[in-house]
Amino acid sequence: AAIAGLKASSGWPDAPRPVHAEDLLAERALDGDEDARRQLVENVYVPLAGTPLLDTLATYLEQGTSLEATARLLFVHPNTVRYRLKKITELTGYQPTEGRSAFTLQVGLILGRLAENPLT
Secondary structure, three states: OHHHHHHHHHHOOOOOOOOOHHHHHHHHHHOOOHHHHHHHHHHHHHHHOOOHHHHHHHHHHHOOOOHHHHHHHHOOOHHHHHHHHHHHHHHHOOOOOOHHHHHHHHHHHHHHHHHHOOOO
């Protein structure tokens, strides 16, 4: 993981130094690190799968993190979206409202979808 983290650190040029390999999961996954991909699926996708939280996260990110647009599309009150975003943070450790965390969540969401629908 350390070597993969070092290699992937160029993907986040403004990262604080030293940067931990765990903080570079998204970059490592994009660079082909299978361990990072597995961790993102397990830490982001799996805890949310089968719950309204997964649709909330996907919609929130697809709507450019607009709380109001997300609420409209999901036919829920904006406070419901706020509550769900808080639950997503509790379950994954990543805050959808924070740019860096949102990026990691997006990568985890995509990888989870790909893992569920592999080409046969």
